[in-house]
Amino acid sequence: MAEKTPITVAYGDGIGPEIMSATLHIITEAGANIEIEPIEVGEKVYLRGISAGIEPSAWESLRRTQVFLKAPITTPQGGGYKSLNVTTRTTFGLYANVRPCVAYYPFIDTKHPNMDVVIIRENEEDTYTGIEYRQTHDMMESLKLISRPGSERIVRYAFEYARSNNRKKVTCFMKDNIMKLTDGLFHKVFDEIAKEYPDIQNESWIVDIGAAKLADTPESFDVVVMPNLYGDILSDVAAQIAGSVGLAGSANIGEQCAMFEAIHGSAPRRAGQNLANPSGLLLGAVLMLVHINQPDVATRVHNAWLKTIEDGIHTYDIYTEGVSKQKVGTKEFADAVVARLGQRPEKLKAVNYTSAPRKAPEKHATQQTAPEKKELVGIDVFLDWSNGSANQLGEQLQHANGDGLELTIITNRGAKVWPNGLPETFTTDHWRCRFLSKGGSTSHKQITALLQRLAASGFDFIKTENLYTFDGQNGFSQVPGE
Numbered sequence: 001m002a003e004k005t006p007i008t009v010a011y012g013d014g015i016g017p018e019i020m021s022a023t024l025h026i027i028t029e030a031g032a033n034i035e036i037e038p039i040e041v042g043e044k045v046y047l048r049g050i051s052a053g054i055e056p057s058a059w060e061s062l063r064r065t066q067v068f069l070k071a072p073i074t075t076p077q078g079g080g081y082k083s084l085n086v087t088t089r090t091t092f093g094l095y096a097n098v099r100p101c102v103a104y105y106p107f108i109d110t111k112h113p114n115m116d117v118v119i120i121r122e123n124e125e126d127t128y129t130g131i132e133y134r135q136t137h138d139m140m141e142s143l144k145l146i147s148r149p150g151s152e153r154i155v156r157y158a159f160e161y162a163r164s165n166n167r168k169k170v171t172c173f174m175k176d177n178i179m180k181l182t183d184g185l186f187h188k189v190f191d192e193i194a195k196e197y198p199d200i201q202n203e204s205w206i207v208d209i210g211a212a213k214l215a216d217t218p219e220s221f222d223v224v225v226m227p228n229l230y231g232d233i234l235s236d237v238a239a240q241i242a243g244s245v246g247l248a249g250s251a252n253i254g255e256q257c258a259m260f261e262a263i264h265g266s267a268p269r270r271a272g273q274n275l276a277n278p279s280g281l282l283l284g285a286v287l288m289l290v291h292i293n294q295p296d297v298a299t300r301v302h303n304a305w306l307k308t309i310e311d312g313i314h315t316y317d318i319y320t321e322g323v324s325k326q327k328v329g330t331k332e333f334a335d336a337v338v339a340r341l342g343q344r345p346e347k348l349k350a351v352n353y354t355s356a357p358r359k360a361p362e363k364h365a366t367q368q369t370a371p372e373k374k375e376l377v378g379i380d381v382f383l384d385w386s387n388g389s390a391n392q393l394g395e396q397l398q399h400a401n402g403d404g405l406e407l408t409i410i411t412n413r414g415a416k417v418w419p420n421g422l423p424e425t426f427t428t429d430h431w432r433c434r435f436l437s438k439g440g441s442t443s444h445k446q447i448t449a450l451l452q453r454l455a456a457s458g459f460d461f462i463k464t465e466n467l468y469t470f471d472g473q474n475g476f477s478q479v480p481g482e
């Protein structure tokens, strides 16, 4: 017999231990060839004063096994506790979040009987880097970071996933009509990589109308790839409209490690009563079995689960009078799945996993080889200022002009307020003041001198952003009316 694959298992909080026991019972009965290494994470660890919610020794297990099956955990309310999910994702570079959202009609109620969508969410970048600042009395800032390599690997993962799972189309959601640089890059990378997969259809939607279409006609989508924030929101929407968030599992995939879980939380009010539905975690475990190259076991488990659902054996959360046959608890549900191992569903579509979806795709040559010519052409100086009108600010700031750097525009919350601003424009205490080099390029020395002049005039600059061109193209957004 082949050597057992070690996996790290966290039983979690609330309903976690019950659904994890049920899941492990089913997959072991199905013949999963695994060696379980339990670790403790979550509430108890947080309350011991470890703000990350995980003991240092547990990282060793994760680094050794590189496979993590995790039950939901409770993040205690109040400040100071870091989300274990976010920590695990970023520490291990789990850049792809894969969430299949499938309807099980007519056995589980849904308005979208034919829905079968896989959401692939970028997991590390965007506003989720958590880089935030309070800059003035009135203003908070969150940085949205989108990188070319980050976009390339998630988009490539989506196309590779589509190819190895026999999917026909990959759709990209973004909002590059507003965020022309960040979402614009994501879209551009999508278009570039799509060309390498002529066998797979591709399309792009602005996320607002895309989300509306996804909620209305999900059957017209297949694989959908998107940046972190949109993916976070829309993968919950997709799971819910497929039937229930309680049914979906998800995989977080990195180059070395991967984490598998249910998408729901620890449901503390249902804990310890043998009520919870283990399906989300079980389907997460199915994704894990495919990942560790035990596709036969994954197929046995998934088909037995589909048959159980089809036979109307349902936990309370999916029980519907007239459709369901028997309301069962967590343990009885698990027993029902075990009893059906080897069976296939008759009405629902049976699954057949053949091989592991490819791990992180190889690095590819789409990265730009020749670096562009980068030139410093100015600076945006952000001020905390509440001493008057935009015109007064413009007037005072012009005294700081010099060394080729000249004030060209002032905006407040992105709206142009100087020169020729309108008195109707609402303003706060947070001003962006753009100084551009008259001669085309400038230097750090000239910029530092400008900041010194501003400081000497008593201006509180709370942030600066250098303005660069790349091969002559602006590396900064234009102000409407500039």
Ligand code: NAD
Pocket (backbone or CB within 6 Å): 015, 019, 071, 072, 073, 074, 075, 076, 085, 246, 261, 262, 263, 264, 265, 266, 267, 268, 269, 270, 275, 276, 277, 278, 279, 280, 317
């Ligand atoms: P939740 O998902 O725990 O519960 C939402 C609702 O769904 C509740 O009514 C609950 O009873 C029901 N529900 C959830 N899973 C179920 C299941 N398997 N079977 C039957 N019913 C189920 O969300 P919440 O109440 O917002 O969060 C509770 C805790 O879970 C919080 O501490 C939160 O931080 C944590 N959480 C953890 C994760 C994770 O570890 N991945 C994810 C989300 C929330």
